[in-house]
Amino acid sequence: MNRRTILKSAALLPFVSGSNELITSAPMARQRSVRFAYIGDTHILPEAKPMEGVAKCFHHAQSHSDKPAFVLHGGDVIMDALAKDRSDVQKQWDAWHTVMKADNSLPIEYCIGNHDVWGFEGAKADPQYGKKWAVDLMKISGRYRSFDRNGWHFIILDSVQPRPDGKWYTGHIDPEQLDWLKQDLAKTGTKTPTLVLSHIPIFSPTGFFSEQNVKDGNWSISGGLVLSNTPELLKLFYQYPNVKTALSGHMHLLDRVDYNGVTYLCNGAVSGNWWKSDTYQQTKAGYALIDLYDDGTVERTYLQYT
Numbered sequence: 001m002n003r004r005t006i007l008k009s010a011a012l013l014p015f016v017s018g019s020n021e022l023i024t025s026a027p028m029a030r031q032r033s034v035r036f037a038y039i040g041d042t043h044i045l046p047e048a049k050p051m052e053g054v055a056k057c058f059h060h061a062q063s064h065s066d067k068p069a070f071v072l073h074g075g076d077v078i079m080d081a082l083a084k085d086r087s088d089v090q091k092q093w094d095a096w097h098t099v100m101k102a103d104n105s106l107p108i109e110y111c112i113g114n115h116d117v118w119g120f121e122g123a124k125a126d127p128q129y130g131k132k133w134a135v136d137l138m139k140i141s142g143r144y145r146s147f148d149r150n151g152w153h154f155i156i157l158d159s160v161q162p163r164p165d166g167k168w169y170t171g172h173i174d175p176e177q178l179d180w181l182k183q184d185l186a187k188t189g190t191k192t193p194t195l196v197l198s199h200i201p202i203f204s205p206t207g208f209f210s211e212q213n214v215k216d217g218n219w220s221i222s223g224g225l226v227l228s229n230t231p232e233l234l235k236l237f238y239q240y241p242n243v244k245t246a247l248s249g250h251m252h253l254l255d256r257v258d259y260n261g262v263t264y265l266c267n268g269a270v271s272g273n274w275w276k277s278d279t280y281q282q283t284k285a286g287y288a289l290i291d292l293y294d295d296g297t298v299e300r301t302y303l304q305y306t
């Protein structure tokens with residue numbers, strides 16, 4: 001800075017201090033609380049294409065100069081455990097852990113997806129039948145849980161339930177979990193911004209993507225696509241204005257719905273069209289960077305990693 005610019009700056013000082021006063025009387029700018037990566041529907045198999053694809057996605061997520069603090073996996077980690085025997089399922093999880101060890105250094109929080117549930121008929125007597133095996137491998141405290149991170153409350157739901165005939169699955173929050181959810185929200189109060197994650201969406205227009213969901217001129221959206229007790233959840237969230245966003249996967253499609261002050265985000269899929277191609281319907285394979293702010297706002301950036 002030379003003498004002339006110093007004098008120029010000095011001449012501007014009264015104006016600068018005047019505008020500073022204006023700034024301090026204006027509302028404080030929002031501060032980012034945390035940035036994380038939503039990575040979901042990875043559907044890994046012990047094969048080159050999915051293993052390389054997942055590795056590429058994790059490298060991409062870790063390559064940002066403004067790096068995510070952790071990964072939230074929205075479920076369907078592996079291709080499918082629903083109808084496969086133990087050795088087949090074990091190989092899929094081994095493929096996952098191989099890639100995680102070699103290609104990821106970020107901490108991961110998991111949510112259970114329908115394909116992570118071991119619903120194999122012949123395994124009914126196995127102590128790890130159903131969700132137990134996935135809970136063990138994901139190293140999570142239970143099929144649903146909550147935790148706090150950087151001033152936000154995170155609620156991870158288990159949206160996958162057996163049907164009344166005992167077969168898997170339908171999208172639903174069971175009564176026991178719903179009771180827990182009500183208590184958890186009550187305990188959190190109405191001030192802490194809260195994020196809800198469920199594998200199957202709570203509220204999403206993605207069920208409208210297919211003509212197959214129209215029966216005799218009427219929409220027929222199955223509980224396997226959007227939770228069957230959504231109306232109850234919408235009423236519950238309405239009592240808690242601090243519930244700010246609800247994330248999901250499952251549909252492999254990308255959407256955003258703002259309803260009653262909650263931003264519902266369905267976040268595509270790393271596997272795209274289950275690794276058959278990189279686009280499913282009109283959504284490209286990808287993952288999301290999610291920025292949460294201290295004023296309860298949320299920003300999502302959906303990124304292709306290929």
Ligand SMILES: [Zn+2]
Binds near residue numbers: 043076113115250251
């Ligand atoms: Zn999936």
